[in-house]
Amino acid sequence: MASLSRALRVAAACPRWSPARGLGLRPPTRAASPTAEKSVPYQQTLKDAQDPSAVARGPSRPLPSTANVVVIGGGSLGCQTLYHLAKLGVSGAVLLERERLTSGTTWHTAGLLWQLRPSDVEVELLAHTRRVVSRELEEETGLHTGWIQNGGLFIASNRQRLDEYKRLMSLGKAYGVESHVLSPAETKALYPLMNVDDLYGTLHVPHDGTVDPAGTCTALARAATARGAQVIENCPVTGIRVRTDDFGARRVTAVETEHGSIQTPCVVNCAGVWASAVGRMAGVKVPLVAMHHAYVVTERIEGIQNMPNVRDHDASVYLRLQGDALSVGGYEANPIFWEEVSDKFAFGLFDLDWDVFTQHIEGAINRVPVLEKTGIKSTVCGPESFTPDHKPLMGEAPELRGFFLGCGFNSAAGVLLVTLNSHLSLLSVCLLFK
Template sequence: MCNYFKNYSGGGSIGCNTLYHLTKLGMTNVILLEKHSLTAGTTWHTAGLLWRLRPSDTEIQLLAHGRNLIKGLEQETGVAPGWIENGGLFIASSKPRLDEYKRLKTIGHDFGVVSHVLTPEETKRLYPLMNVEDVYGTLYSPGDGTIDPAGYCQALTRAAKGKGAQVYESCSVTGIQTTESWAGGRKVSRVDTNLGSVKTECVINCSGAWAPKIGDLAGVAVPLTAMKHAYVLTERIEGIQNMPNVRDHDSSVYMKLQGDALALGGYEEHPVFLEQLGDDFAFSLYELDWDVFGCHIKGAINRVPVVEATGIKSTVCGPESFTPDHKPIMGEDPGLQGFYHGCAMNSAGMMLGGGCGWQLAEWVIKGRPSLDMFGYDIRRFHPNLIRNRKWVTERSHEAYAKNYSIVFPHDEPLAGRNANKGPLYETLLSQGCVYQDRQGFERPGWFLPGTMAPPLDYDYYGSYQIPKHANYVYKDLLGSDYTFDFPPHHKQNGEPVGHLYRGEFAFTLGKSIGYGYIRSLDNTPISTHDIKEGSYELEIMCDKVKAQVHTKSPFDPTNQRIQGHYRD
């Protein structure tokens, strides 16, 4: 068990939430160390949005926990976290985007998240100031809202200190000492600060964009990239009061209600990288680069035309940390026992802080989280990639630039490719292999005979004066994969595979939906009747389990879209 909790420049959302949940689980000998004051660094200037719908069941549960925590904090602590439940509205300008929203609605429904798909006319009635001429449909989540970072962190630390935790501000970490563990590796033994030293077996690095500096003190690499991230606050807008927060993903812009004004921000293709972060950059901001930010203003004006005639009251441009897959970095470092990561929230620290702090506290005390957190675990990255700055920077840029892109099942990155190739790479490539990337390793995805489609060096989508690739075959092939249906090159109906005929079907395993192949035992073609009436056995990790095929879908109740690789 860890003796102490350490947090450098981390008196922000994830740090305060972890402190709170550690004490909730009974660990009271906990210390939070903050170089400046609570919320310094990034948390103090965050937009504070909380959306309830995400494409992952784990993230929906994290958000639900955080939201429930926020709604009960004032009663528990007497400090209001500034929760405003004005709802959230996702804007779709195309059918594929609305299909994505319907998928979000479906998975959210499984976890009790109420949402509604609205027509353009219904959207206009809900948000009269909105331009809906180019709107295909919207998804409305009435339980979304916003949080005040100062009140939130104050409430969390008050509750934690009431249970025995200690919070030290103006306390700089100057070193992290290690000793040899019983297994021959390294383990944390002491934290040195400007106020003295603390013997401890546990350090949790919740330092946000400054996390790599703390990692360096312990000889641990933290694979994040710091970038400038901004929003602007408009002057007063008549009639905007009580409107829901808006995400127009196709225009890459969000519009957060701020009293009688709007906060406007988004994700651009050419963010500004931050090579160095000053240790005393606590409550400072950068000058806004309008050449970078201007695309968000155009998107906001298109969606809410009154913005064009509204002045800008203030600009907020600060440092944020982003990762190669746009997911936080959490869990115990595989190279240093007792050193935990709780950082790189990808501008989602306020809405994910409650859930991530809860799971991180369980990780520390119980040895593992109760949810499936592998997607956030530092161990998801190959050790060689963590220290590969070129790979980390390229992938972090692409994850940032594509943050509002539709999440298609078969998408592949263009950044950070060809880091590791197998001995048959060129041979398979010449035979039409279309490669997939899995943590920096190129693996065969599928074959298109007669085609050469190598992944090329990353062109940053033409940003930073880097020439954009012309006639990029691999990228064009990925474009045909951008569908929620079977891509054209997957539809080889009735073609034998080896000496077998296969039928493709959808199956569920727990809450996950996947695809597999049906094989007839006598090698005869599979019929529609076989698929519907057959008995099945799935082999999963060497275990065999009985299964049943369900051919109905909430999007296809009359079974009109059954398709597969089978013959009648």
């Protein structure tokens, strides 16, 4: 069995080695072509539930001829946008998904939600996200979203980081987010498997947790449709029609699909890594790049059950509780770009490149030493969009009236329910005066 420590040792000695070889899996490559089928840590994905003839049959329901808003893309962002539009009272909102809901990036997200960030706007937005996912959606639909409240633990291995966490705690107090600065001994009592020898302290946020992407999107779609919105799957958007008005401004007039067109004054581009391609259909530049982003799932770890998720900012590593195992991931310093984004990619993953991933292993093993002897059950490497300033792209595109962006989430989609409210109010205003 491949273990994290073996991966680290051998990768250092031989950069092209992969623990996948030890497992008899295909060796990783740097090629950006998607893996057709892959072992993932879920018993069943939405793909399994899909009727194979569905795509061939065309859209999951007939297209309306007009809509007040068309949301393009049925991932986390698209479903949240549709839900919030419906909740804001916008009638005639339609979501068009090329394949099935969540089939892009969302289905395999790690789903970590940390409430405390160094910005009061983000703290408020995250609190809103958490409220919707953990309580409101379930009250509205009767569906459990799969939210797990196992808490979050930020690691401070230097004094400056601990000072930063103390400031976060103060900010949290102002916004009603409970958090506690713990000493190394208190951290050890909370998380016995953790190495605390090099710690100055930690920040424990008991109401942080983990979002289940499939459960959340199902509940969002159910709540939105119950309020009159429509979700249409198996319906790729192929074009955006635009006109120039009497004042010389370019405006959206319709969305074209393989199965007909919908007249609309408003489009929200929630197409994830495909958002640039959708933007091009409308002559709008969407400044994001698609990159491979990954985590690995370990074998069972005795004593890990019910532990909080861990974020070590200095080591750029996170440890997410995954049942009785951990998912180990982080931000790649030398990422692989997905240069030619394929429009056929659905419920897909890439082979993990161990040269890129190895940087996370040392920090993970230092923090939870039992990982050194723990096997790797599976790897999850998918596409994610990143923007130049690491902030999402939200709001109306300056070059086209009625064309809104909801994309570029830099692996922090949790923030999004959130930021939406600001641009959705704009959108509502636009509908009011259309």
